Amino acid sequence: MSQTAVNALLERGRTLTTPALRAAVDRLAPPMNTVAAYHFGWIDAHGQESASDGGKAVRPALALLSAEAAGAAPETGVPGAVAVELVHNFSLLHDDLMDGDEQRRHRDTVWKVHGPAQAILVGDALFAISHEVLLEVGGEGAARAARRLAVASRKLIDGQAQDISFEHREFVSVAECLEMEGNKTGALLACAASIGAVLGGADDTTADALERYGHHLGLAFQAVDDLLGIWGDPAATGKQTWSDLRQRKKSLPVAAAVAADGGAARQLTALLTADAKKSEEEFADFDEAEFAARAALIEEAGGRQWTADEARRQHDTALRALDGLGMPDTVREQLVDLADFIVIREK
């Protein structure tokens, strides 16, 4: 696969989607429009124009490809790309507040800069305009797209609820973790992968196959995210070292390591059981070496390798969903490129 091709694809997604996204955000009453512009990285905390990292923008790129997969122009997918991006950012705004995360994309989060009420309100507003933007397109395609978006949004929220409930538990099984990640990450990527096609008039069989591609792509994406959450380079990810371990996240590598046989798995289980009894303050006092020891045990027990293998399995399952779907060869190649990119990325 070609990194240049993927960069061009992501760039096209941003270029075609951003003007419509900005126009949508401009509908919000002040000060919500300003707060949203800060969240998207269009302005800094002082209201000055900026060109911050607005994220990878995998979803918009996918929505445009999705339209092309149905034989439509990429522009047909734009309202879908905007709607999905609005829902994605609604969830980031609320999740950062619920999780108490202070940094995103190397900048202070909205609740940290503008307060919790603005994070709630602006998230709500982005969610509301996602449906407005989509339904304004009119016609049966838009209504079908909006229905899929509503279902995906509910699953996304279910996933966040499951993720939060896991924080209060000592251990989570691999199956539970995969279910949560399928909701939290898979559902909206599945929607992005099918929404353009639905707007382009694709039938349900085609849309469902593209949804399966997106769902497994999402699970591959999240498996890689879970790896980066422990072993990622802070300079690339913008997160702290051992970020997920600091937050006691029950991510895939942890769940897989705990489920393994052998001495490392037993040692890890004993450590995590003891950790669960510690207060936030005691946990915050841990030094680098203590997190490094846990990461080493997870790796020794096979959790790192299992998760890397799982990312590859989900990648392959995603591509198999495209078998038998008629679409231009160039579009199929780009869907493959995007899947390849997602499993080899470093941030």
Added chain:
Amino acid sequence: MSQTAVNALLERGRTLTTPALRAAVDRLAPPMNTVAAYHFGWIDAHGQESASDGGKAVRPALALLSAEAAGAAPETGVPGAVAVELVHNFSLLHDDLMDGDEQRRHRDTVWKVHGPAQAILVGDALFAISHEVLLEVGGEGAARAARRLAVASRKLIDGQAQDISFEHREFVSVAECLEMEGNKTGALLACAASIGAVLGGADDTTADALERYGHHLGLAFQAVDDLLGIWGDPAATGKQTWSDLRQRKKSLPVAAAVAADGGAARQLTALLTADAKKSEEEFADFDEAEFAARAALIEEAGGRQWTADEARRQHDTALRALDGLGMPDTVREQLVDLADFIVIREK
């Protein structure tokens, strides 16, 4: 007008809507379904069945009447009634958290019982399923209804943003207050009043007229709410005495009193200017007599009478919107009854 007729109308709305509302809420992943059931008053804080006051349910009653106004069966309006009720309750969950309100309908609010994260999550989930429920109906009517719901939801959020921004200001004009209330209360009542008709196949002219009826009904409703927020009987409203004054709300009676001429208006303005400089703690130390004195000045300056007159004006404008619309006489009478009820209610 007949109180019995209105009670029967509200009761019919509850009876036809509640089973569908419960089925919708059952879609949420645990523990969100339980938290939502608590919010709606179907269970108590310990998870036991209860039959608490679930609110007046004006919106569902209106959505069913709206279907009948378009010549359809009341049942046609049920998905619209459910969707509007879900959006209304999403906004209550988030507003109570943002405003720090600890009591609603004589019970502890969700964030107080289940924590802020659940209040955010469950609000989000209700918002998501509102569109799901509506778009599942299928067809052009459902898509048009969903589009109107999305616009109303955005306005509702705009209104809450305006309301919050007013808290940081010393004074708000009557026009600003009316704009905020038109968004916060008018938009969703306007949607309730038209959504049944849209689902019943009404054209845009009919739907727009019903929306205007609902919008002005909302403004009448809010004017009465503003009166009850200062002079309401705590036993009836379930709120503290002088509730809105304790929260330093810039409601209509305050805005109208400040805008008036004369000694009382000047005295009130001086007091409120001084109040604005006080901290939350100093304000919390105020005794009953101090709030009573402010309420007396608002009344003397004419703010109470102006607001009562405004409620009546909005009521009359609402009814004029129905002129020229063809609908069964019994439906028209019920729309009039409902408007009458809204301006004379005591809670």
